[in-house]
Amino acid sequence: MSIILDISKIDMVFPTPKGDFTALQGVDLQISKGEFISLIGHSGCGKSTVLNIVAGIHQATSGGVLLNNKEVNSPGPERAVVFQNHSLLPWLTSYQNVELAVKQVFAKTMNKAEMHEWIEHNLNLVHMSHAMHKKPDEISGGMKQRVGIARALAMQPEILLMDEPFGALDALTRAHMQDSLMEIQAELNNTVIMITHDVDEAVLLSDRIVMMTNGPAATIGEILQVDLPRPRNRVELAQDATYNDYRSQVLSFLYEKQRKIETLSQPESKEKSSKTKEKVA
Numbered sequence: 001m002s003i004i005l006d007i008s009k010i011d012m013v014f015p016t017p018k019g020d021f022t023a024l025q026g027v028d029l030q031i032s033k034g035e036f037i038s039l040i041g042h043s044g045c046g047k048s049t050v051l052n053i054v055a056g057i058h059q060a061t062s063g064g065v066l067l068n069n070k071e072v073n074s075p076g077p078e079r080a081v082v083f084q085n086h087s088l089l090p091w092l093t094s095y096q097n098v099e100l101a102v103k104q105v106f107a108k109t110m111n112k113a114e115m116h117e118w119i120e121h122n123l124n125l126v127h128m129s130h131a132m133h134k135k136p137d138e139i140s141g142g143m144k145q146r147v148g149i150a151r152a153l154a155m156q157p158e159i160l161l162m163d164e165p166f167g168a169l170d171a172l173t174r175a176h177m178q179d180s181l182m183e184i185q186a187e188l189n190n191t192v193i194m195i196t197h198d199v200d201e202a203v204l205l206s207d208r209i210v211m212m213t214n215g216p217a218a219t220i221g222e223i224l225q226v227d228l229p230r231p232r233n234r235v236e237l238a239q240d241a242t243y244n245d246y247r248s249q250v251l252s253f254l255y256e257k258q259r260k261i262e263t264l265s266q267p268e269s270k271e272k273s274s275k276t277k278e279k280v281a
């Protein structure tokens with residue numbers, strides 16, 4: 001398969017009042033077209049920093065990112081980002097939120113009728129046609145997240161970047177969203193990088209799970225290839241020995257090899273790392 005994204009030897013150093021802080025060191029990852037990659041690691045290890053560099057929001061201190069052999073150094077519609085908190089504009093309806101993105105990308109290539117059809121098509125993909133004229137405060141958290149995904153998909157990005165997209169949802173809604181995302185990806189063959197704290201979510205959705213070491217100077221510790229046939233069914237997989245073996249390998253990396261040492265002098269990391277544990281329990 002062809003490499004679409006080349007993350008090459010990335011270091012990221014943030015200047016802070018206490019001096020330079022090396023967040024990432026030597027992060028190197030090549031991603032093929034159509035791959036679903038999860039980034040997992042303890043809180044604060046640098047997952048969002050990696051995603052933000054790929055999104056073009058941050059510039060790596062050294063090393064760089066190539067998308068289809070072109071250097072990434074600013075945000076662009078070919079890399080759509082879905083955040084945990086949907087980030088819809090509250091004064092616009094679901095339809096209008098998607099429309100805004102579509103106009104940004106396709107104003108020169110689509111006429112009005114084509115745009116209308118394309119917006120409806122993408123809202124349909126995430127099963128939101130029935131509420132497309134509602135504003136964000138009139139729909140549930142899961143529905144808002146669906147609109148955020150429709151907006152990202154409607155830009156026809158080369159890569160979908162998802163930063164804990166389902167982190168704020170209840171378990172049942174989360175499961176529905178994961179299933180929808182798997183269906184959409186099977187249909188569109190999107191290349192996806194998703195940050196998650198949820199081991200089951202990572203194994204269920206991914207082709208590869210990229211496990212990051214704890215910072216400072218975090219890097220990729222291990223990469224797990226998930227060779228489970230698709231379509232994947234969560235109920236059947238719960239009993240599947242291979243699935244459970246993958247799950248154990250991720251847990252072992254997080255809680256044995258990269259055990260997060262919590263001390264009283266690190267109240268913030270203590271609070272943050274409990275986020276990972278909750279999802280795992």
Ligand SMILES: Nc1ncnc2c1ncn2[C@@H]1O[C@H](COP(=O)(O)OP(=O)(O)OP(=O)(O)O)[C@@H](O)[C@H]1O
Nearest residue numbers: 014016021023042043044045046047048049050272
């Ligand atoms: N702009 C910045 N200036 C200084 N330090 C930063 C900056 N952005 C991130 N960091 C630090 O870099 C490290 C990595 O942060 P990052 O947000 O990428 O971690 P993360 O793995 O995504 O965390 P979480 O899972 O909690 O979202 C952290 O120690 C963080 O405090």
